[in-house]
Amino acid sequence: MITNTELEHKGNLFPGKITSFSQHVDKINFTTENGVILQITVLRGSVLRFRYATDYNFEKDFSYAISEDGARGYSKLEVEEHDSEYSILTARIKVIVNKQTLNIAIYDLEGNVICKDDWGFHWEQSYEYGGNIVKMSKSAPQGECYYGLGDKPTHLNLKGKRLENWATDQYAFGKDQDPLYKSVPFYIGMYEEKAYGIFFDNTFKTYFDFCHERRNVTSFWAQGGEMNYYFFYGPNMQEVVTRYTDLTGKPELPPLWALGYHQCKWSYYPEQKVKEVTSKFRALEIPCDAIYLDIDYMEGFRCFTWNKEYFPDPKRMVKELAEDGFKTIVIIDPGIKIDDEYWVYKEAIEKDYFCKRADGPYMRGKVWPGECFFPDFTNPDVREWWADLFKEIIDEIGVKGVWNDMNEPAVMEVPGKTFPDDVRHNYDGNPCSHRKAHNIYGTQMARATYEGVKKFSYPKRPFIITRSAYSGAQRYTSSWTGDNVATWEHLWIANIQAQRMSMSGMSFTGSDIGGFAEHPTGELYARWIQLGVFHPFCRTHSSGDHGNQEPWTFGDEVVDVTRKFVSLRYQLLPYLYTMFWEYAEDGIPMLKPLVLFDQEDCQTHYRADEFVFGNQILVCPIQEPNAKGRRMYIPRGSWYNYWTREYVKGGMEQWVDADLDTIPLFVKDGAIIPKYPVQQYVGEKKIEELKLEVYYKLGNKEVSKVFEDAQDGYDYVKGRYCLRNFSFTGKENEIIIQQHKTGTYVTEYEVFKIEFIGLPFVIKEVEIDNVIVSLDSIQFNKKEQTIVVPKDFTELHIIA
Incomplete structure (x- = not known):
């Protein structure tokens, strides 16, 4: 065993004995003989904050990541002193603080260890930069698994990995390459099917080691700042994610069109080319809601300008696109x-809004326009100015969304691909160097963009997408996974990244379908479309260097596959919108890796391919060429093959057929899946009826939800929404569907068309709200097993 003295000789410093203790409401302070202070804050019974200071001093308490709207408060807090330790008891957990070492151990109320320190907090003085390198090490029992950390392109389970958080422009990144564009220092640990989470809220370059250096130790450290982390206890993994998301913030609902299909390329220009692409989508009847303009729409790549040669009248063009359903x-x-001569540059110079080097001059770097200066988005005055720049684009021209790129920040022709460390930032009145501000620069740019688009889109909702992000960015923006490559390996990576981002509180994420760099085969593009329509953000994007990447460039077979799956996404929009409402309301991840869906099944702990879309649809992409199917793991319970309606028992791996026009899809028994008719864009058709696909289940109740509102605007926050809770109960010769409705929004349709799948009996009688109705009056179709019923029933009995 290595002693503290030996470690100190290696440059690591450790807390001494506790010499004093104090409590002020929810904050409990322990001070040691050598000037270390540990402050434990109880936010909720299952959420604690651990904050360490050295030399008796904490830094000013400030974080961009923490939401002001997060839940606070607890029902129980007891602190007791014992001979060798202090104990802190909440309604959910017990914390033991060792008097000799300041080490922490956290237990559940049954006395089981959830998480405990190994070496605990230690630090090293940084003679290169001044300040401390702060470190934490935790014991890692054999069998513990780890998940999270944002966009890492590696296996879902992080056991054995060592990873770094430093937002980096990584064009054509590869499998296991690290770091990438985002910094999300939050992970989930799980041991013996009990989960906890740790969010290390430190914006300096951070590192995480999950039993890589020492097989029984997990550690995390930062090159500056404080050791400041939040602990979340589940024991359910989804509860860990929802508590973390509650702390760092939840998004508002996007406009429904933002959940449609988007088409992008570097670059669509001139106007005629844009119109050719949009017209082709309509001619081929492939639904699409958004068309993107990359940097070539600008005059010499100057932001907030238009190239008048390519786009002589952008307001007219945007209006004409909108008339055809394109945002x-x-x-x-x-x-x-x-x-x-550039008005944006002149304004920023006059107001002194650009980032500066430590010795005074503005930070100068090369990007697409050539030599540039860069706004300091950590300055609230700069964010307000930046927001106001969107008036012309949004309010006057009519653009519906903004895409923030290169905001790691990326700089060309320098070894580090970004700003020098000595660049200074305002950091909302907490001046600092770029070492501290780097990881949140992109988020603060997205925040300023969000505030501008929201201001000028009002009363409609804004849509923002960003490449770089730090924890909490989900409050302002969606994201995509950056400059991937058109390879089968990257299809696998995209699947992992979307799942990991959902587990990391950032569900509204997708990949560049088909790959950004290089050019996919038609088969790869078809398989990627099949996966991409089941990601919350759904966009094809390519560099254009190796040919075009619209669906029709791959031939008729791929057009048919694209149309089939994009149309399916549009049918599932009410299901997807309900998923998003649960995410925005409760922080529930929109995609659920199998381990999050059923952590008590040890078979799921290392599964990476399969995931659950929402709560009731199981998806497993085909990730190899020339495949006619694949082996996949069906989670425990019973499921229906979506395509064949075959009923299958889960809890085992099995072969599933999947020709090029099919992806393995399964629906949970008892589920009620809402569907709209296929539309070429959101709002194209009046919804005459809502289709409900009801999947028979024998036994216990299954609950399904449908959330609807005006599809844009903010009336939903005032109660103008319609939330339908359906509960399904199945018997051998009868099913009962109960509906409970809340909200004041009145949907435009009046009826449900219900299709019954897997019924073990022939329908002989239907009872609606205690009244038996004739089968003719509800348009009973025996062959298709469908009926049409009033939308506001409270109880429906289907009887043999």
């Missing part, structure tokens, strides 16, 4: 071209 999204990067 226009434009890219905006952080680099502002150094040009005395």
